[in-house]
Amino acid sequence: MSDSMEVIENPVIGILDKKIVFVDTQKNRPPESYTAKEVLDMPGSIIMPGLINTHTHLPMTFFRGLADDVPLNKWLNDYIFPAEAKYLNKDTAYYGAMLAIAEMILSGTTTFCDGYFFEDSVVMAAKSTGMRAVCCQGFVDFPAPGIPDPAKNVQIAKSFIAKWKNVSSLICPALFCHSPYTCSPETLKNIKEVARNSKALFLTHLSETIKETQDIKQQYGNTPVRYLNSLGILDDSTVAVHCNFVDEDEIRIFADCGVKVSHNPESSMKLGAGVAPVPEMLKQGVIVGLGTDGCASNNDLDLLLEIDTTAKIHKLKTMNPTAMDTATVLRMATIEGAKTLGIEDKTGSIEAGKYADIIILDTNKPHMIPMYNCYSQIVYSASGADVSASIINGKIVMKDRQLLNMDVSDIMDRVRKIADNIKKDR
């Protein structure tokens, strides 16, 4: 996933401490030419950059399958907001995030960008597991989990950034306004100002449904993208999530302002919302990363499956089988995802100087055979269950499907017990 998109057969990758120090062929670097504390020798595998999930809500693992196949408004107002109000707290957010991290590592994600409430708990989960993460504290204009008084939004935004900035090279704190329909113009501007002053990323759901575009037009006299632009929100530290309904001119606004887009096709399919015009975005030079969205709306965090769907859905939408090639999708899930989050100097490709965020896919399985083209195999045949090892920040966090630095049984038990209470309530 370097600019040259080089595929190296029989490679050897040297890692020193947290970083990649060389990427070479085994012929150039025979075993006798280096010493290593530990060698992962995995013949017949694909070694690739760890996947980057640019949009999710980790603690929502708690609500996986709680309410499916209902419209967005009903889903939010009748199921999710009430469940969040009653069950979301510091502890449930932490264990929900831990469960999500287990699922993500087991399916090849090494970096996530989360936006939710009780975000301190998500940071703690990320830190305890060694994941690379952009953690965005969430904001709405009504009492929210952890923020009973929305008048304190700005204060909480400032203290969240201050608390987690420079704590670890793995964690970037950031800010997330839920949407233009749940945040006033003032909230959007104020939170963006805090982000700008602290050089933090700013995220928001944007133009997800037709209803949203109609409501915003009615309330503010313009489409969501133009409205946010008129507020001065849009810049190159802004990630707009979904963007299913944006026209040519709005894509031009994104390109001109340097706005990045997080594309979450499965969530928008399941919601019956729409498909973002990603080929047009790419044509205009907009950076696009991939995301799974939260587990209440997808219902999994398997980015390899999202890659498959992305490659297929744009072919269908455009009725053109050449509309989205495998290399483009793989870049969106890796290096372009890193650019979306502004961390492309750290991760997203396997190159000397970058942090070692690497996954290994087992190809010794019936569905991965034969191997004419590794891109095809990763995009169209692999799923998260094919990831056999994962390295984050130079550290092996998963090997042979076993998570090495978390007690996953304990986490699953805790989540099950809390979910039993939610179940009784239904």
Place this chain on the structure above:
Amino acid sequence: MSDSMEVIENPVIGILDKKIVFVDTQKNRPPESYTAKEVLDMPGSIIMPGLINTHTHLPMTFFRGLADDVPLNKWLNDYIFPAEAKYLNKDTAYYGAMLAIAEMILSGTTTFCDGYFFEDSVVMAAKSTGMRAVCCQGFVDFPAPGIPDPAKNVQIAKSFIAKWKNVSSLICPALFCHSPYTCSPETLKNIKEVARNSKALFLTHLSETIKETQDIKQQYGNTPVRYLNSLGILDDSTVAVHCNFVDEDEIRIFADCGVKVSHNPESSMKLGAGVAPVPEMLKQGVIVGLGTDGCASNNDLDLLLEIDTTAKIHKLKTMNPTAMDTATVLRMATIEGAKTLGIEDKTGSIEAGKYADIIILDTNKPHMIPMYNCYSQIVYSASGADVSASIINGKIVMKDRQLLNMDVSDIMDRVRKIADNIKKDR
């Protein structure tokens, strides 16, 4: 997947020889109430009917990833037909089918309906592995693999049915005309007549692309469905595959004639072809089963992923999140698939008297937790890799991800070696 769609907690299923003899609760049938040669005790699992793949081309595993992201005509004429002509023979068809069967059993499929050339080899592969199968010999009007002279089509159709009819309760021989654009009206009528006379199923690709509907209209003066109807082809032993472009009246023709539809959404997405109007078909009472299509066009045989896509794609197409519920999709992948193939008296549900075709899903994994609704979990969170055991015709064929009656390493090696030759040619 019985008519009552009953979900039994803590069930016990009794199997004698090949058939299910009882389905009950553990409370009603405590361990001391029965004796069993073998007990599979799998707490925390979902036990469900084995999946039924109503349309695939097994030996095409050989061409998985050989040519992706190109238009159907180019894909067929420049890549697939030449590769088939050069590399497909009795042996490659057998080993390609064996690889496909390994992949299918490992991902929860217990019954498949195949349509291809050298179909004797597919039958042999099915027989040697114990899969339940409808095996359709394929026909076109030009020299094809195994049928150099299309004038012999009828003779070969007759002898194929005669050879495999009543050989095993697991195997149903059937006939497959590739499409109305590769078969003349005479071929379609003649092959259908052979099928009718021998009470065998007749399959054909139908109304897959806009181009097909335009070409058939131009050549025969009518849309593909109306054209086949005018030939007297359509009846309740006909399975029409794809059907992306059918209008209300054509769906009514299907309903009136009893034609079944095999829906293969991922293949049609990848091809940029379209989405079959399945909700309208179901509304008019048409039986619809699911299929993966061949590995050269999907590129896997994982029906659980196809289930997920089916549930989502119709919500997107109709912009309605309630358009395709989880129970409906699960029925399409099991009992409705059995009805599609005319074998609903044998398989498709877990009921006393049916053959024991059963799969077990492991829910003790992060992405399967918590469990509010087992349908949601199977449809939206599970993939083929979650299938921990598989029983076909009362026999355990896979347990703990290990295939019990095939040497999968040997098969993978053979396919790899043949694929190396195909690779050199490119």
